[in-house]
Amino acid sequence: MVVAGRRNPPRSGGPAVGRLAAGTRRLVPGALRRDPRDCWAAVFGRIAGYSFAVAVVTGVLLLPFFRPSMATAAYHGSYRKLDGVPVSQAYQSVLAISFDVRGGLLIRQVHHWSADLFVAATCLRLLRVFFRGRFSGRALPDWLIWVTLLPLGMVAAYTGTILPDDGLSGGSLGVDTGVLLSVPVIGTHLVFWIFGGAPPGHQIIGRDYWVHILVLPALAGALLLAAFRPPLRRPRRVRPDPLLPLTCAVLVLLGTIAQINPVWLIGPYQPGSITSGAVPDWYMGFLDGPLRLMPAWELTLAGHPLSLGVLIAGLVPPGLFFTALALYPIADRRITGGRPPRGLLPPVPADPANRTAAGVAGITWYGLLWAAAANDEIAYHLHIPLYTVTWIFRVLVLAGPALAFLLTRVICHALADQRRDEELHGRETGRIVRNTQGGYDEIREPAHRAALPSADPPGPATARQILEGGPMPWTGRA
Numbered sequence: 219m220v221v222a223g224r225r226n227p228p229r230s231g232g233p234a235v236g237r238l239a240a241g242t243r244r245l246v247p248g249a250l251r252r253d254p255r256d257c258w259a260a261v262f263g264r265i266a267g268y269s270f271a272v273a274v275v276t277g278v279l280l281l282p283f284f285r286p287s288m289a290t291a292a293y294h295g296s297y298r299k300l301d302g303v304p305v306s307q308a309y310q311s312v313l314a315i316s317f318d319v320r321g322g323l324l325i326r327q328v329h330h331w332s333a334d335l336f337v338a339a340t341c342l343r344l345l346r347v348f349f350r351g352r353f354s355g356r357a358l359p360d361w362l363i364w365v366t367l368l369p370l371g372m373v374a375a376y377t378g379t380i381l382p383d384d385g386l387s388g389g390s391l392g393v394d395t396g397v398l399l400s401v402p403v404i405g406t407h408l409v410f411w412i413f414g415g416a417p418p419g420h421q422i423i424g425r426d427y428w429v430h431i432l433v434l435p436a437l438a439g440a441l442l443l444a445a446f447r448p449p450l451r452r453p454r455r456v457r458p459d460p461l462l463p464l465t466c467a468v469l470v471l472l473g474t475i476a477q478i479n480p481v482w483l484i485g486p487y488q489p490g491s492i493t494s495g496a497v498p499d500w501y502m503g504f505l506d507g508p509l510r511l512m513p514a515w516e517l518t519l520a521g522h523p524l525s526l527g528v529l530i531a532g533l534v535p536p537g538l539f540f541t542a543l544a545l546y547p548i549a550d551r552r553i554t555g556g557r558p559p560r561g562l563l564p565p566v567p568a569d570p571a572n573r574t575a576a577g578v579a580g581i582t583w584y585g586l587l588w589a590a591a592a593n594d595e596i597a598y599h600l601h602i603p604l605y606t607v608t609w610i611f612r613v614l615v616l617a618g619p620a621l622a623f624l625l626t627r628v629i630c631h632a633l634a635d636q637r638r639d640e641e642l643h644g645r646e647t648g649r650i651v652r653n654t655q656g657g658y659d660e661i662r663e664p665a666h667r668a669a670l671p672s673a674d675p676p677g678p679a680t681a682r683q684i685l686e687g688g689p690m691p692w693t694g695r696a
């Protein structure tokens with residue numbers, strides 16, 4: 219007897235939906251299985267690579283319509299609200315791309331979203347690799363490549379948002395000018411050299427254009443090629459990657475339904491006016507936060523003013539953040555105590571929980587600086603005085619990472635204790651039975667879980683391990 223529905227199971231959404239669902243079920247595990255070492259890191263890396271490719275393709279499509287010129291003329295285009303307003307050719311061409319070129323707005327938005335996705339995927343890859351501790355030895359070059367790609371992607375996207383010459387672009391240039399001017403001795407020369415005279419001048423968009431379309435994509439492209447180099451020994455099999463159409467589809471969908479950088483609402487750049495409520499892209503927030511939190515310290519050295527309030531806030535956090543990321547693999551052995559012990563009793567036992575805690579402390583620091591970039595919005599919406607919000611953030615930025623470190627360590631050790639308890643005594647079932655002595659016992663069942671690396675300092679080495687000279691438990695390689 220054939221059981222109804224066994225051979226031809228009923229499909230709820232018709233054959234097309236069924237085929238799509240079956241295809242997705244096949245493709246997603248296939249996409250995740252590609253890199254045997256760490257599938258999620260590989261997935262994030264490939265999404266970053268494909269987003270970059272989309273940025274290049276859409277950027278090339280924008281080239282014929284964009285005018286990288288700061289020459290001004292009265293605007294008489296389709297956007298009637300700006301009729302007669304003097305705007306630069308760059309701004310005018312971006313308005314034309316948005317309103318007059320067929321599909322132009324879609325391409326612009328996809329281009330902008332691809333930049334955001336590129337930076338986001340790069341961050342996710344770095345986080346994944348960091349928390350799994352796969353950044354030393356042969357994995358070190360890869361770690362360094364992706365650490366370099368993060369600021370490079372940020373700068374590439376930043377130089378892109380300068381191009382439309384709108385209020386936001388001018389505002390960002392103003393912040394940069396302030397930070398550069400605060401650099402002692404060379405600051406003013408640097409600004410005049412970059413702007414080709416006193417800022418804003420008439421050259422910065424043209425110069426930024428070549429950096430954006432040539433220098434940065436070439437550097438990032440070279441690093442991505444190095445990151446995706448085929449392995450030397452294994453024969454190369456080229457298979458279609460489902461993540462490519464998926465990334466493109468998501469970006470086109472975002473470009474279609476989610477508005478991004480509506481430059482016509484912000485208006486053209488006019489020195490002296492700034493749009494309220496205009497925010498930069500998400501990844502620039504942690505650079506803006508310190509500038510808002512830092513007290514306006516100023517020194518006078520040999521008759522020269524030194525604006526520490528801008529210099530420290532503008533250069534120290536990003537410098538510290540990216541240097542710490544690049545150098546972390548060297549510090550990891552010290553932080554986790556994973557160094558092979560010299561004697562039989564190492565002074566610091568291995569404790570991978572320290573790495574997790576260091577990572578969470580870093581995320582907390584980044585997140586607080588990022589949130590501080592919205593101090594005005596927080597003050598406005600929560601009806602708290604701006605200076606109170608700023609002071610709260612100052613305290614949190616200094617104390618938050620240390621607290622996060624300690625708390626994460628405690629949680630990791632508690633989880634490790636719980637896991638060890640389950641391995642030794644089985645999993646709690648919640649069923650309590652009365653024993654023969656009249657007391658109560660909980661029934662436990664064997665814990666079926668794959669052995670995971672312990673987050674806790676393991677116990678002392680057994681006599682057998684010492685005698686056989688095998689790897690010690692505290693090395694984390696036992």
Ligand code: HEM
Pocket residue numbers: 270273274275276277278280281284312315326329330332333336371374375376377378379380381382430431432435438478479
């Ligand atoms: C060869 C590669 C590229 C070319 C030819 C290119 C070209 C352009 C052009 C002409 C614009 C101005 C048009 C406009 O703003 O509407 C632009 C803007 C922009 N570009 Fe690119 N680009 C390239 C790569 C990239 C990359 C790699 C990123 C980031 C990872 C990026 C991010 C941006 C952003 C965020 C904007 C502002 C878009 C907006 O107006 O909302 N571009 N790009």
